[in-house]
Amino acid sequence: MMVRISAWLTVGMVAAVIAVPAKADIAIGAVVPLSGASATQGEDQRRGIELAVDEINAAGGVLGQPLKVIVEDSGGRPPSALDAAKKLVAVDKVPAVIGEYSSGITLPIGQYLVQEGKLHVNIGSSSNKIRDIGPTAFSVIGLEAVSSKFSAEDVAAQGWKNIVIVGPNNAYGHGMAEGFKTEFEKLGGKVVSTLLYTEGQTSYRRELQQAAQYKPDAFIYSAYGKDGALINREAFELGVNKTPWYAIYFSMCTADSKPEYVVGQYGMDLNYIGPDGKSYEEAYKKKYGADFKTSFSGYGYDAVKIFAAAANKAGSVEPQAVKAALIEVGKDYPGATGTITFDAERQRSYQPYLKLKKTETGMDVR
Amino acid sequence: MSEFALHVATIAALYAMLALSLNLQAGFAGLINFGQIALFGCGTYGAALAFSHALGPLAGFALGLVLVVLVALLFARLGRNLGADYWGIATLSIGEILRTIATNEIDITGGAQGIGGIPALFDTGSPLSGRLILFAVVLAALIATWFAFRRLTQSKFGLSLRLLREEPQLAAAFGYDLDGLRRRIMLAAALPAALSGFLFAHYLTFVGPDQLFASETFVIWTMVVVGGLGSHAGAVIGAIVVQCLFALVPFAKDAFGLPSEFVAAMRLVLIGGGLIGFLLLRPQGLIPERIGGVRG
């Protein structure tokens, strides 16, 4: 019995491996969460990747060959993400893998890729621990330190002294809250409370009422679309929105909210108005018939584009050559998410953000 | 390719240990544990906490054992005067509470960001040979677990487990201390689960609360049900089958040009469909339990 099952498994596995079409294309890999709790962000990352591939191939591909990105689902599970990364490296023999979204997954797959001498490009995780992954790891998204400094300065400039931080109880939220607190207290402000909510709840009234009891000068919050919509709605319903709200990544926080609920909110967001940004936004709207779902699609797009540029420059897709070229290309590279410049540890050193305020008639750039 | 196969085999062996452990509880003793992943989590966090306090892997292993003994005793304590289905819900809640603590106690557990950079157990200079040695260790642990569990279940102790599963009232009438039995089974089953977690932490080099979702428990359940409740070989085969199917889904996607969402839904369909299909059509699993196996 056992022997028979094992035999069939082997046959199945071999068959599946043989069935993978021979690759004439240049292929790189991507691991994103297409199922599980972060599927919305993962899908948006995939869209960005897809748009970049379309655009690159329409313009002649990489090194004269069509580019292909093999997108694998991590399921939000570290073991599955590692399955996917190992499959991309060992079977598809890709020179580079981009992804993931959650820091808890990006770290192990990044470390694995570095061990294998492959390139890793982080497109969604902002934990400062990403910095230590290793010599062939890059980030096209600014890590916490970058965005926290910006938003803390912006908040302090509004004259708010006592603030409450509201964020999701996950790796992103923890990092955001921690980073913001450090930077804000350096500027003399005080974080009176940090409220990390469990994602995906059907109501946040209780959390909002707890936060309101502190009577802060402002709430600093960050939330993914679906949670953000509910939080904004309930803050409006409870009248908690009479205190100023400041959104970290404005579009992500308010994507699904009705404008009435978020009028008067302050915030910061990624700058899409780089040379490449406007056309990217339009391409996205054209292909998917909607505004960005989250702030994350642009990083997927930029990662693929910058890889293609570096490969073309290096004249090869061999990881070490592309790495060297990436460092060269990554000096004032005009990305959809703004100018990309890598620091000495290959992390995005600066990110231009917008300072925003929502008004009755639209969005003001402050 | 061989590298990928090695990875699939390592993960399959780690899950096979979890499946053996769950099978001892559910298959032999009828303890419907929906918090199995918490036992695994004791092992992963044992390794991670030892690392973050600059203690060696040996200390990590010991810490994992201490944690898992506490959790196993708590589970067993809950098992008192609870029906099997109620106990399932109770263990599920404890698993969720422990995951919540792991997520929130940032100062201790690193919170949602977890603890990364845990060193590989065997640093031989080349990552591949390190992974080969780790796989050998995992395999040895799996085989040791298998033999130990087989010895348990083929002995008179195993008979008392099965009596507890089938007719607890009869077991009590025979004078078996049901609470004590539950405690011993939970302890026996918890050790390999924690060992699996410990090795997993050093293999993945990262430990975080996202590894402890209740859905992981259900993956292990599918392995056990597919393989056959009450059969050690079944649990191991079930783990291999499910892990291989998981690993193969992306290839099927490439080969047939299916959209990526397919992979996402497919994983749920494999777990849910595998469970329900086997329960309905082949409840004894691939390798049925042997009745009358205990003799001289």
Added chain:
Amino acid sequence: MIPIIIDIVLRTGDIALAAVALSAGYSLVKFPNIALMQYATVGPFLAYLFASWGAPLVAAALAACIAVGLIAVLLNITVFDRLLKSGSAIAMIGSLAAGMLFTAALLVTAGPDSRHFDFPVEAPLNVFGSPVTGPQLLAVAISLAAFVLLAALLFLTDIGRCMRATATNPDLARATGIDARLVVRVIIFLSGVLAALGGIGIAVKGELNILMGQDLMLPVFAAAILGGLGNPMGAIFGALVIATAETLAATLNFGPLIGKAFLFIPANYITAASFLILVLALLFRPHGLFVNEVKRV
């Protein structure tokens, strides 16, 4: 004080219908049906779908509830009845698996994004100095109406008497000529309808997404077990206990007790409150708050 009471009422409404459905189903078919949580997810999605075809909300909700009720009956006949022969725990695992298949189906057809019913934005009403919105009142009204109808059905009609008789002693009920199979089907249908209605109530106030059933699971189980599984009216009380505990955990300021301005239980532990109550209930009161009997085995 008033805002806390309003929060408790709203949260009770979230949990109670599904808990009543779970308990009612358990009274006749003795296993905790985890798939019920997915009925509470499928219901609002169907209602959303029907509404998007142009049906008025009430009609869409009604049709969705009936559809879910029929799905529940169908699943019971084809799957759970057969699994129950191998024991309640096996049936529970089967219901868990069925729930995963629902999630997979929703993932493929509807995707992972959340949606919400389109109500015009209105300033909230003022109820004793606390803001309450129209949809919230609607959701509470739905729950209350459902409870009243269920109680009337159980205690005033023949079919209700048959149900209670069958629940207490199926053999005796059969001997007195009650068609036990029919009674079971009616109750299963009702439990599907109630769960769907509960989900719709939640969706009306906030939003719907494929994870909402999963998040309901432990609070709903806690409520049903506190009320004594199999006792639908007890489940309402259980829901009230859970909602009160969660709300107090979130909003009570313990700071003044120790001479500090503020001390709250961290928000991220609020959801764990119901898990903890569940564990405590199972440890000390496994048969609910109302039953004292201790079984030795």
Added chain:
Amino acid sequence: MAETVLDARALRKSFGAHLVLDDVDLAVEAGSIVGLLGPNGSGKSTLLNVLTGFLAADGGQVSLRGSSVGALPPSSIARLGLVRTFQLPRMPSRMSVREVLLAANRAQGGLFDALVGRPTDTARTDDLLEQLKLAPVADQPASAISGGQKKLLSIAAALANRPSVLCLDEPTAGVHPSLREHIVAMLKRANAGGVTLLIVEHDMGFVRNLCRRCVVLDRGKLIADCPPRELTEHPRVVEAYLGRKVARPVVEVPA
């Protein structure tokens, strides 16, 4: 006068408003065989359940060889030597007959014994299976044998537990006559070996054959305590069974 081995004092138990045991006193002497009789619903099974710890009494106490066992769980009571069988013995469907009989004797069945690989002693069990004529079905699932065989198996299993007092709940009801002989012989042998027996039974032939003493329960009260042959003359027993006073009672109550 032999020593009292099992002593119940003032036992009370009610289910809701229904009083099932009403101040029951029962003392059983070591080495005796006592029949426990009474109409259906008189509380016999409840008394057995309370004595062996499967139900908690509302009042009163039970002592075994002088030490109180009232608060102990059933398994502890069984380990102290007060063992019982069930009226409808349920047998596991995924254990063989031999395995059930093996499991009945707890000796050397611990986790440690298993880990050090102590071999299971099956010789005695196999002998017993031969004696009981269960050898042909020894490897079948225990739930698949006939009702009579299940009773036989459950009694043999209880005896394998080496009890000092064995409580039997209708050991021969619904059992084929040839098996019944077997059971009677086995019980006699056990009693000769020193096991005290407390037997709930309806069959008067069986009771007369085996018991020297009978106690009768009616609606939770102990109404008679006498040798079996006096039962037919006992007015309260007659009333309990027939619901009225009659001149010439017949107490052959079918099972």
